[in-house]
Amino acid sequence: MKKIMNSPDTLVAEALEGLVISFPQYLKQVPGTHVLTRATPKPAGRVGLVSGGGSGHEPAHAGYVGYGMLDAAVAGEVFTSPTPDQVLEGIRVADHGAGVLLVVKNYTGDVMNFDIARELAEAEGIKVATVVVNDDVAVENSSFTTGRRGIAGTIFVHKIAGALAEQGASLEEVEAVANRVIAHVRSMGFALEPCTVPQAGQPTFTLADDEIEMGIGIHGEPGIERQKLRSAHELAQSLLEKIAMDLPLKAGDHLACMVNGMGATPLLELAALAREVSLWSKSHDMPLDVVWTGEFMTSLEMAGASLTLLPLDDTLRTLLAAPCDTPQLRQGVHHD
Amino acid sequence: MKKIMNSPDTLVAEALEGLVISFPQYLKQVPGTHVLTRATPKPAGRVGLVSGGGSGHEPAHAGYVGYGMLDAAVAGEVFTSPTPDQVLEGIRVADHGAGVLLVVKNYTGDVMNFDIARELAEAEGIKVATVVVNDDVAVENSSFTTGRRGIAGTIFVHKIAGALAEQGASLEEVEAVANRVIAHVRSMGFALEPCTVPQAGQPTFTLADDEIEMGIGIHGEPGIERQKLRSAHELAQSLLEKIAMDLPLKAGDHLACMVNGMGATPLLELAALAREVSLWSKSHDMPLDVVWTGEFMTSLEMAGASLTLLPLDDTLRTLLAAPCDTPQLRQGVHHD
Amino acid sequence: MTNTQFQQLWVCFGQAVSKHKDELNQLDAAIGDADHGTNLDRGLQQVLEKMQAASPATLQATCKLVAMTLLSTVGGASGALWGSGLLAAAKVFPDTDTCDDKTLTQAIQAFVDSIEQRGKAVVGDKTMLDVFVPALSSLAQDAEPITVVVPEIAAHAKEWAEATASLQAKKGRAAYLGPRSVGHIDPGATSSALWWQCLGRIIGGSV
């Protein structure tokens, strides 16, 4: 294992410090915690947004702390859900009197730890609502199982719910719009190469030179199926068909798309993949109103990508386009 | 070789299309060329900035096309300087009557191809100035050799010269400030893992599990020396000492720093490295006014990082902080 | 069980997890995210330190300290489950130095109930419950004293853990693999077996 670090045990703590050093205008650390919050807190009376999870998904989630998105991000160890006491710290700092929305990705660990934290916060008199993102169509949805995973689509939830919270909406309204995004956002990803959890030291799986893992999550875990490497065109095709059938989409739907790199995939390749999404959307008569291409929700240095689609109505489109100012996402630059 | 692409021969062209699809509010393609230019051109009478080089360094250079930075980016094949006719197209579209500054990284191919283009543009009556960035302290500077390479420090040149150009300065003034940055900006990088040029199909070198290449460029080439992997602390130390001695820096100097990922290095590790830079600057009494952490100038999916330091005076600090609005860098978001 | 025995249990478990850390990570790598050994080990080392520093004097105090420490240091699914399970158990343990066998069984029952409630898994879902549930039912049903029963359970625990290999995971991270989860032993069941082996040794008197 080769990593730029001092030790696996200190990596997360050092990286959180490093994020604050890199983005001091956006982030500050709640002392003694793994919680990063806004350098300039939101005004009183507005709903706070807290997200988080294991580390190793950077820029998620600290990269989305700032105006128009999150109020606090809670970081666990690499790929390990944060503990309830840390989440509670995040809730406390994000509460400005109007309650706090927890945006949780659907993993057993995250769901349970955030749940315990919510119970603790409610015992302190803080109003808390939770939404659970489960956008990964690779995993079958069934009431007998854990359900779908939450992956890159989570960032659309941050953006849209964050924009509404910034406008002064109530906790119920912010929760409702978050759930509306969750109801419609769908993603699926694949890996060309695995990643190595610093604490484990070994790649999470190994692939032959012509193999990919299809339907991966964001924790280095194997996907639902091992397949042969195919062209960008065919990869886009199979992900998009699966997503479209699941929703289902129909001609005329307006879409937002996220072309998300898993960590080691060059923007050159992500851009080529974005072109395939555009060709697909044209041939299916589904206008692509918004395309986000880059690294939004990574899995350490995994090579691969995920595609996310979100059908847009006017409300969602407006909130998605609203200004935001965070380490990773900035919209609405004012000049001349 | 595993890449998300249709074919090595079409990758660059498809990626350029994909970049325009991903950032339509920023970029448009000059038809029939590998030149991306601003979706909304600069007003007449302002100096234009053109940069470019081989592809594979994304977000460089198209990611910096937009308000406050470049007017056009010219893309060659992967790691291959663009041809003079393409550069000429970039110059033509960037000229708004006040001349064009070419920001060239010091590689024989880039220097010569941009030179030929400049001669062609001048023959058409366009005023052109060229600055050559050579910030890489790994390579010894000597008049008998090619001189130093241009690497990540180039982005500080784009930012600062771009800001001045936006204010309406003359070509001579923009050229002068670019040269002032070049005179003071210094970088050095290392690789933990090589990258694979799509057209070649094989990694550019191989490293044992405890080896790194120290003093790499940005084209997958081996560095100046093979060394053992060391801690983030020691790596930062050796790069910064080399840079500081070269400049030289002294206590009290205010610095801007860029912690640049080579492509496959997670932000988690880059942030840990940024923390080391901060500790170093504190112990040397050199205030770190600006830290940029992320991927600015990559080498496909190479793992590793480079550090760049730029001592700041008031002019450089102000121009570095000026608003910009490009696919990759956005400053000055307006809200509430 | 005495408070000293209960504390010995955690020392033993801490050492066992530390020794099998890589193995637990590898089991988790196959069907999860390769951190189960690291997670538990991180928490248990903290437990040992805090137990030494605070020397809690009663079963309830010890159980609470272990619970809170695991809850705030393990993270992941196992942190939430062990932590909230032990918090529930602490409510059953008396605030004294010793408890009788029935109370111990009730405490373990509370632990398992809480885990079932929090995690919504049942036996056969390929989780730690596939060790804890059969263990608990042996304990509850058997008429013999626990000094006999618990070592017997301990002797079976590894088999129960290994039997998860044939199951398809329904809960937790491994569930995302669907049929691909079959053929791998569940890491949480494996660490749970280590816990029962420790309890067996301590109650059987072999530590």
Add this chain to the structure above:
Amino acid sequence: MTNTQFQQLWVCFGQAVSKHKDELNQLDAAIGDADHGTNLDRGLQQVLEKMQAASPATLQATCKLVAMTLLSTVGGASGALWGSGLLAAAKVFPDTDTCDDKTLTQAIQAFVDSIEQRGKAVVGDKTMLDVFVPALSSLAQDAEPITVVVPEIAAHAKEWAEATASLQAKKGRAAYLGPRSVGHIDPGATSSALWWQCLGRIIGGSV
């Protein structure tokens, strides 16, 4: 030399580079960026297509077409050097079907001069000049007819290219490696040797 021969030269060179493309890339991988074969091949395939489509009728027209095509398709150091070198040579070639030996030598001289000017390298810097300069001086100094001299040069060209292995690069990308560039053959010198081998075959009449 006739226009037909000159065009055959580029067909031969295009085929040779295509055949040795991977080898040239590998040489470039060792001390550069692994694209020399790909670069030249991309340009020369275009040259062959355009030459067939346009059938330029004179030496000058052919040379200009080759120059402009390489300049606009090769990129990198070799694109600029071959392109501007051939543009200079085109000014020497007559706008007719044939030229005498002296003119051919002068054209190659103009090519080399232009490359020296554009790239600021000299013999010994481990570049394509380490083949072109000794080749040119043999051509210029030798009293025998070029049908004899050029095949002799062609026979030596590979040696000159291989001799670059012992040099430390002073120009081009390989210079950044400093002493580590020693021990590797220069890719540009190697492709230049292919060019001379083609010229040798064509002028010697073996094509």
